[in-house]
Amino acid sequence: MQRKVFNLGDIVEMKKPHPCGTNAWKVIRMGMDIRMKCTGCGHSVLLPRSRFEKRMKRVLIPAESNGDENSRPGSL
Numbered sequence: 001m002q003r004k005v006f007n008l009g010d011i012v013e014m015k016k017p018h019p020c021g022t023n024a025w026k027v028i029r030m031g032m033d034i035r036m037k038c039t040g041c042g043h044s045v046l047l048p049r050s051r052f053e054k055r056m057k058r059v060l061i062p063a064e065s066n067g068d069e070n071s072r073p074g075s076l
């Protein structure tokens, strides 16, 4: 299985949408665990990295193109 690539600030799609109907999550913390936030209702979820990688389908919007200032050090 191919290892999934994702970065802080990416908007990702999961295999199952959030109960609110949105399936676009923003990665807001990376580490042993991944914290992601539903872009629809703002609910945030903490998942172990292995579980996150299993549930994630793909990156919808890479961090560098969605205007996240945290992912663009040096740009003012």
Ligand SMILES: [Zn+2]
Pocket (backbone or CB within 6 Å): 018, 019, 020, 021, 022, 038, 039, 040, 041, 042, 043
């Ligand atoms: Zn939601």
